[in-house]
Amino acid sequence: MIGVIEMPHTCAIEIFYSDEDEGFIAVVPELAGCSAFGETEEEALSGVKAALGLRLDTARKEGREIPEPGGREHLRDILAGKGVPREQMA
Numbered sequence: 001m002i003g004v005i006e007m008p009h010t011c012a013i014e015i016f017y018s019d020e021d022e023g024f025i026a027v028v029p030e031l032a033g034c035s036a037f038g039e040t041e042e043e044a045l046s047g048v049k050a051a052l053g054l055r056l057d058t059a060r061k062e063g064r065e066i067p068e069p070g071g072r073e074h075l076r077d078i079l080a081g082k083g084v085p086r087e088q089m090a
Contacts, residue, residue: 013048015041028052030067 015026024041026048028034034055036047059066 011052013045013052015044015048031055 011028011030013026013028015024017023018025021037023037023039024044026036026038026041026044028048028051031052034048034051036044036051038044038047056066058064
């Protein structure tokens with residue numbers, strides 16, 4: 001499942017089932033390391049939304065640059081198989 005969440009910062013969120021972890025993992029491909037785990041898709045989505053909010057709040061407080069959201073455009077790239085440029089994954 002891939003979707004776009006409209007928040008103050010629009011990001012694509014991908015949710016997938018992990019056999020290894022026996023649950024769902026939600027990731028924000030635009031923000032390396034921004035992810036969450038849940039026993040259900042809803043739990044994973046809720047967790048990643050919280051993680052995204054905390055990450056953005058922390059970046060603002062510390063004066064760090066927040067990348068421009070790709071949102072729907074990024075989602076179109078993912079669905080077209082273009083993925084995330086390697087430099088954005090660091």
